[in-house]
Amino acid sequence: MAIRPTEYAKGQGSKAKADRDIIGLCVVVGTILLFVANGSSVMTDFVRGIVKGAHPRDQLLSTALLLNIALLLFGWRRYADLTNEVGQRRQAEQEAHKLARTDPLTGCLNRRSVSEALQEIIATARSTGHEVVAMMIDLDNFKRSNDAHGHQAGDAVLCEAARRIRSALPENSIIARLGGDEFACAAIYDPDHAEAIDRLVQRINEAVANPVEIDGLALEVTASIGLASTSVAETSEPSDLAAILLHRADLAMYQAKKAGRNRYCWFEQNMASELRYRSELERGIREGIPAGEFVPFYEKQIDLDTGKLTGFEMLARWRSPRHGLLSPEIFIPVAEEIGLISDLSESLIRQALRDAREWDPALTLSVNISPIQLRDAWFAQKLLKLLVEANFPPSRLDIEITESCLHENIGVVRTLITSLKNQGIGISLDDFGTGYSSLAQLRSLPFDRIKIDRYFVSNLGENKDSAMIVEAITTLGRGMDLPITAEGIESSEVLDELRKYGSFKGQGFLYGQPTDAQSVREMLAQSNQLLVAAPEPAQPAAAQPADEATTGPRSATA
Incomplete structure (x- = not known):
């Protein structure tokens, strides 16, 4: 049983009291001396009186003898009890000292x-x-x-x-x-x-x-x-x-x-400076999310057969006041470790849905989901809430799940995918070829699309192993009736090699660098793929406020 500090202090006081119990010791010693001094003369008379049934000749001394024996027994009992208490207190002190220094679960130091x-x-x-x-x-x-x-x-x-x-x-x-x-x-x-x-x-x-x-x-x-x-x-x-x-x-x-x-x-020695940098990142992420410093960038997705734009994949960027524009490889792992990836992702998705409302309804929006978010049993409900808030059609949203997520908790992933699919949201298996998914998992999970990892695509024409993997994935996709997106198309040579294996959607730097929402909006406006409100009837200039007279057409929301 654990000992509280007050109890431990009381125990220390009792221990000291027991160690200094002079009275008890004096009673024992005095009664022993008295018994030795008087016992020889009085005991004989006392025993003779008891045996013969007669009264002792000296009743006062006989009474004193009985009292002496009682005191002796009392003193000895008191001394024995206090000695036992001292032992218990010392044992409790040792146990308290041990508990204060060691971990109760493992027995290690604390x-x-x-x-x-x-x-x-x-x-x-x-x-x-x-x-x-x-x-x-x-x-x-x-x-x-x-x-x-x-x-x-x-x-x-x-x-x-x-x-x-x-x-x-x-x-x-x-x-x-x-x-x-x-x-x-x-x-x-x-x-x-x-x-x-x-x-x-x-x-x-x-x-x-x-x-x-x-x-x-x-x-x-x-x-x-x-x-x-x-x-x-x-x-x-x-x-x-x-x-x-x-x-x-x-x-x-x-x-x-x-x-x-x-x-x-x-x-x-350089690790100390890296730790300071990480601490700055952590603080910046905590402050940057509510400040709106994290913004979505968009990468084009193209139908390789027709060259037509089909949608965009959202990529996270951080406009840090201290460090400038940072890529997700720097801040996403930190956000995951400090438990803020869900807040960060929801903020980006909310902005992306608001941006995509202005696009042509034929254009889709793809969003990557962190493995940590897949452990959240309420993730599907949170995502649907964002869609309702933005008035964004679920059919235009595609959620990308990395292949490595499948072996972490397949039951939770299956429940999540089913819930999202029931709402009309598309599900893609991202980075296919780098994880551990099996054919049984692909058959049991209702994916809508497979995405080939950019490493295999970017090495086409240079690496035979990459070509074999791309061919195998393409054959698998056709057999399972799953369309395929190829990431990492960075040159026309890679594009030509990729077309040998079939029909794909593709994305990569060949079609342009990821860009922010305003640049996407301007590009879509030039190609008439941006929704705008119908122009309002003209009004006399005198009746038109000055700020409205210089304002162009307003964007409509889908």
Whole structure:
């Protein structure tokens, strides 16, 4: 049972009181002395009186003897009880101290105690001419596994991961759980054999990556590890060095995640500036979404047989006041990690639907959806709400889902796709050829279109493997009656090669760079593909306000 601070203080007071119970001790000692002094003379007379049934000759002394015996028993009982209480209090104190320093789930040190433990291990290493490496370990994809299988399974994974890490560490190492799925470790090593640390970290990566068997389930997680060593630190104070090592190891761990997870990375000086840049991005995203800094750009989609414009794919751009125009490769991963991708995506879709209302009704709008949004059970309802707000026909909207989403949670994806299809929204399988989807998944999911990943298309004519993949996907599309869009058409040579395999919709830089809403509007106006309101009857100039006299036709909404 946990002990609250007030109870612990009271326990300390009782312990001190028990340790200083002079009265009880004096009673015991005094009664023993009195019994020894008087017992020999009085006891004989007392026992003789009891045996013969006669009254003792000295009743006062006999009474004193009985009182002496009672006091002796009372004092001894009091002393024994207090001694037992002291033992219990000391045990509670030790347990409270342990709870204050360790993680109750894994038995590792906790965040409060890791710094002190690291200081001690640094001091020990320095006294023997050794160095210390600090490791920050974060379990990859743990949250997804925890959400899918429950917290009990998640706790089991954490305990097993801690056990595996602990077993891989050398003696006199430390391991702490900082919270969630993040661990910190430290080990002493010989600077003449620094390569041993790389072998150690590789063993930890391999150990954590082994599946964890829980109730018949094989749960798989990996670890991203950041390393920092005392050998390159600028200070010799253990207290300062402990904080520096943990911070640097954390920066390195973030780089390991950025590089692809399930790997380790040593700290380098440029990581600090990268962290500051990332912090600026995070702050900018949080402030930029409500400020309207994120805007949709549009890339043309063309019917390759006729050369006719069929629609646009919406691409995200960030007009940052500090960094200028940024591409989605920079800010989308950050928005996903900080939990703002849904807000960002909904803001862009809302703007895109408003823009597309002015286009010719034959033109479609394609929108990419983040895998994280597919985990939202209410995503379909949110999207339909945006369509209603914009008065935009669902049949003109096409949602693009990346192939890698299909193996994450096929049940949720199937429910989402079915819900959107029932509303008339088109569904495309994006980046086909780069993921793990099977023919069974393609047959069971009601996709309307397949999009070939730009990597295979842009290499046509130069790479035989790309040509074989494009041909296979084209054959598959014909067999399943699924039209195909080819991304990455960047030259006329690629276009000529692509036409050999069949009929496609295509997009790429050959047809122009992605552009903003105003440029699209001007282009569509020139080709008479922009909806405008019918001109109002002319009015006398005198009766027409000055601001309306200089205003052109207003756009109508679909």
